[in-house]
Amino acid sequence: MALAKSSNNNDEDKAVIDLQLHTVRQPPAETLASLSKACKTLEVESFDVYGDYQSNPQQSYLRQFESEVAQRFGKDDAVFCLSGGMAQSIALMIHAKSYSSSNGRSSVRTFACHPTSHLLLHENNAYSELLGMEVIFTGNEKHFDKQNGRLGMAAMRLSDVNDILSSNDTLVTHPKQKSITCNDISTLMLELPHREIGGKLTPWDEVHGMSTLCKVKGVKFHCDGARIFEASAGYGHETLAQTAGPFDSIYISFYKGVGAVSGAMLLGNSAFIAEARVWLRRFGGNLYSVMPYAVSSWDGFRKNCVDNVFVERRRKLARVIDILNVDNDVQSIVQFDPPVPQCSMIHGYLKASLGDCKRALLTVEQSTGIRVLTRLSKINDDASSFGCRFEWSIGTSNVLIGDEDFVLGWQEFSRVLDGIIAKSDKVDGGRIVYILDYLTTHAFWLWEGRPCLYRGSWADKYILRHRPSTTVRAFSHNITMNSAVARVATRSLARRSSAALTKQQQYSTSVAVRGGATPPLAPFARIPPESEKLVEHYDAIWDDGVAPEVTLDFDCQHISAGEGLAWWLGGLGFFATLYQVVKATDPESKNPAVNRVMNRVGGNPVELGGWKKLKEAE
Secondary structure, eight states, X not given: OOOOOOTTOOHHHHTOEESSOOSOOOOHHHHHHHHHHHHHHHTOOSOOOGGGTTOOTTTOHHHHHHHHHHHHHTOSEEEEESOHHHHHHHHHHHHHHHHHHHHTOOSOOEEEEOTTOHHHHSSTTHHHHTTOOEEEESSSOOOOOTTSOXXXXXXXXXXXXXXXXXXXSOEEOBTTOOEEOGGGEEEEEEEXXXXXXXXXXXXXXXHHHHHHHHHHHTOEEEEEETTHHHHHHHHTOSSHHHHHTTOSEEEEESSSSSOOXXXXXXXXXXXXXXXXXXXXXXXXXXXXXXXXXXXXXXXHHHHHSSTTHHHHHHHHHHHHHHHHHTOHHHHTTEEEESSSOSSSEEEEEESSOHHHHHHHHHHHHHHHSEEOOSOOEEOOOTTOSOSEEEEEEOOTTGGGSOHHHHHHHHHHHHHHHHHHHHHHHHHHTHHHHHHHHHHHHHHHHHHHTSOOOSOHHHHHHHHHHHOTTOOHHHHHTTXXXXXXXXXHHHHHHHHHHHHHHHHHHHHHTOOOXXXXXXXXXXXXXXXXXXXXXXXXXXXXEEOOSSOOEEOHHHHHTTSOHHHHHXXXXXXXXXXXXXXXXXXXXXXXXXXXXXXXXXXXXXOOTTTTTSHHHHHHHO
């Protein structure tokens, strides 16, 4: 078991087991010291200068590094880049230019990719603003917001690609909504694995099918291989060259699973890489020296891309997920996507709000020393049944943690989070439960065809007792409300309904006492006193021993002064309007059997000048 340290390396963090931290980042001084050792190990004795373009692998460590990676991937050559954004932009430009020249087309430069591509979600439309290119989405042509969940979304499939590259219809691009044909697409980009949907992989036979289709259509096939090492292990390939085979060009990253400070590489045939070096200078990426980044990348490549490093990481994650998937408590709070990891990465969707999850995680960390999750993203879609999501990858750090610690952390997290949700249901759900009680009363009234004098909670108990097949859904089916609040209310009413049925069974099976009469049925029977400690916020419940109700004070903390004033004035306005409506209908004329004029002896005191003059007249 290993203790994953946080980046600030204080004494408290050293004792914390961080399940989500896949790579430990050393402090700057230690990082530079490790680079010094790496230079000695790799025999780097001189700086590279502007990429050492004119040198050969025997003269330049950088060219040797590029040549070594190219050979492992089965490509002619490679060029080191500072970032993946730069590497992929260069690849798109070269392919678009080559396609336009060979086909005599110069209208709209377009490439096709999955809707969750990194270029679409995390690069501020650089492909459009800098390259002047447009994109066509494969599959569902919807630009997904990066904050929303993508649960169940599929990886790019051959049928999706065929629908685009073989289409006879007009296609509409993004972001400028231009009309093109399939003949305007110069590049197909496939991400392996699809990071934004949990590391899902396109079936390997379909990858080959895409490659064949691209060759027929004259389209270049590019691989976004930011995590291609994980993908290769997921496919079960014996070599990286097997994974890279179907592609014309590949981008790989060194700072993710490999653990370098920073760095990327673009691979392809000799002509492609020669032109890429020119574009690298045009993009400003041809620095005087990239030595710190290149040495860190080379060192990470040699340490991690050997033997079965990424295979063991995938097996580790699959083993832990298998255990968690059969744990009912864990499954009640989280849904993994995909259900079974396809590489050493997976996404999870939590059935609770971001705030509740953070409180539960902090409680678990303080009580067990296990930090289950640190990076959570809120799901902004109100229609979603999930409150937040997370990404879970296995790397150099958490691969050393024992399976039992993963299971213990998640089991404790599920227990604590379930308690927080239950408490939140009682507090936050009270207001909507009170409203649904009111609606239940009226539903009962219409159902029975006569007025109902019971309070809402009494009414639903009566209905459950006399109409056991009726459920809360029958009364809330047509009620439109915020889904999160509705879920809270439904859970609360369900618990109360279950309790009511249980109470009914207790009374119906009671022994007759005092003259043969059975105890009265709920809600008129007294509720037994509490046998255990009351929950928090119990003072917000009016419980006279007959029918617990949410008090008005409970609602006050959720109602602003403006809202309260509006309701108060609205109530007064309602009764004032009702009075005017009644007055306008002349109610006195509606019942002539009753004399509305006061019968009295003598004249009207007012008309005669008061009681004093009336008395004198008498």
